[in-house]
Amino acid sequence: MAAIGFARALMFQGTGSDVGKSLVVAGLARAFTLRGLRVLPFKPQNMSNNAAVTADGGEIGRAQALQARAAKVPLSVHMNPVLLKPQSDVGAQVVVQGRVEGNAGAAEYQHLKPKLMPRVLESFELLRAKADLVLVEGAGSASEINLRQNDIANMGFARAADVPVVLIGDIDRGGVIASLAGTKLVLSPDDAAMIRGFVVNRFRGDPALFAEGMRMIGDLTGWRSIGLLPHFADAARLPAEDALGLNGPSACKPGAKIRVAVPILPHISNFDDLDPLEAEPEVELLRVRAGQAIPGDCDLILLVGSKATISDLSALKDAGFDVDIAAHARRGGRVLGLCGGYQMLGRRISDPEGIEGPPGSVEGLGLLDVETVLSGDKRLEAVSGTSFDGISLSGYEMHVGRTAGPDCARPFATVGGGSADGATSAGGQVWGSYLHGLFADDRQRSAWLTRLGGPASGLDYEAGVDDVLDRLAAHMERHLDLDGLLTLAR
Missing domain, CATH: 3.40.50.300 (P-loop containing nucleotide triphosphate hydrolases)
Known part of the structure; x- marks a missing residue:
């Protein structure tokens, strides 16, 4: 037409x-x-x-x-x-x-x-x-x-x-x-x-x-x-917008070789970071809520973004997840924090201007030797670069705050022509990054799957989303009066 x-x-x-x-x-x-x-x-x-x-x-x-x-x-x-x-x-x-x-x-x-x-x-x-x-x-x-x-x-x-x-x-x-x-x-x-x-x-x-x-x-x-x-x-x-979608049960995958545990906190944000992992047949993504314990046999604990980092860190501690995360790390388990989750992994988070709530400062989980100050303009930018293991990546940043400390000398990634992003613990088992969209990048997701003991990914995530959109369009053509909609539009 x-x-x-x-x-x-x-x-x-x-x-x-x-x-x-x-x-x-x-x-x-x-x-x-x-x-x-x-x-x-x-x-x-x-x-x-x-x-x-x-x-x-x-x-x-x-x-x-x-x-x-x-x-x-x-x-x-x-x-x-x-x-x-x-x-x-x-x-x-x-x-x-x-x-x-x-x-x-x-x-x-x-x-x-x-x-x-x-x-x-x-x-x-x-x-x-x-x-x-x-x-x-x-x-x-x-x-x-x-x-x-x-x-x-x-x-x-x-x-x-x-x-x-x-x-x-x-x-x-x-x-x-x-x-x-x-x-x-x-x-x-x-x-x-x-x-x-x-x-x-x-x-x-x-x-x-x-x-x-x-x-x-x-x-x-x-x-x-x-x-x-x-x-x-x-x-x-398809990527969901409403956090209500996280309230359903985790998909059970009995044959999965990798278990990733994600604490679900009240102000969780950018949780579509989880979708590509959930789409992997070899990954069992466990959404853990208050009143539950983080499974001791998980391969990775993933802390994702938060719109109110200090408040969600308090909720994490109230749920006892801090104890589970510390025990996991002591056993040599891997922990990854993205954006707000990265900030939580540090020694301290300060919000002197009251950007995300009442002004104050709190102790973090202490798994990374870094500190975060929530101040300055919000960073909104698409980025590309390479991760700590030399693998190409693409994603975006969306955050307020600056994080610094000794572990930043071992950055998670190099982006934008040479800028360092994130931090890695001295033992190399705990990582933090400000990058969203990390797992939507097939190269990165595949690298993480092999790092966690599974097979390399064979999934083209972005092509899969477009395929669903094409089939959704065909669904609309079959069941709705699209010509009638054009007649009504003005």
Whole structure:
């Protein structure tokens, strides 16, 4: 299909959180791209500690990064102009057009939103000028009418930008007829008028058994049916944005030769670092939660990123993981810390400016002879180089803080034409690095597998992600009315 010549836009909102909005937009982005359109994803406001570095030097939510990948376009800060990164139960760091602009409590943020709407609309218009089709993702639930005043994420944006809406309901959680029809009931007439169609997602079984249900939803709402979308099992192979996905059980792989244990902490971030390991058939990735012990026979303990490093270090100690990690290291076991996990492995972490919480200083795990001071600008950069064993690597940095000490004389990697990254313990069994995306690099992941006693990797991780996106696009073509969506878009 030839490009349609002007930018249309269509927004996808949900009856609730985690109904599949991000996945639907990603699948449609790939499907319409394969039809020959230039597609750009957009989410006015996102809340996630799983972020990606953009080509223009900022950060956006991981879901928009996946959607951009599906659309085969570079990442831009304008794809997610407001990103909230939770640092506590009631507060978050506020990132606007890719840059940190401060912290805000939940109540404070409600008053901040009217000042953010012009910048949201600015980013949207910049994307529209470069696209044939902009696919917009809402946040949470469209029916949160208690938050409707000053809304920039759902109907507030749709009305301000005059973008029609398709509402997604999740049949897997039950009550999908009530949730879709009930959304229209609670919305104001002007907001409800923005909704032009609906999708029922995650259906399992014979579609004929829900044909009457689809008709009833249409009768109750007056909205056009875009389709009944069956459950897409391979969605689990795509990078997830929501940490809720970590709450499920670890995949059991009885024949795996390598066991990697990962303590799951309250403010875990950039946890897509784990996905390539989970995809390896020879790796059993053990997500260990408070109340459990880190298995004594694991081959590697991996500490990943954190949005509130000092707070998560306290949670790690409260769970007794520090004792397990120390015992593992005494036995000669290997420990790797990435970003916040690297900072935790040192002797001390100081936050004199209160960047991640109340100002203060705490003792670290003491497995690396380094200290970290959380200060200065946030580093957001794609990097490449070689690791300590001379193997090429690529990844990205996304952190605040500077780490120094004797163990930095044995860097984990050399990046960017000669700069040292990270540290290695004197015994060579404990490593720390600021690099994210390490295991998505097939060369590095294969080297780590052989280092831990397993076979070299035969997995092309990035090609596997693209293969899933292609099959997701085909799934959308089979089950949704894509021509109808283009008709609704304006």
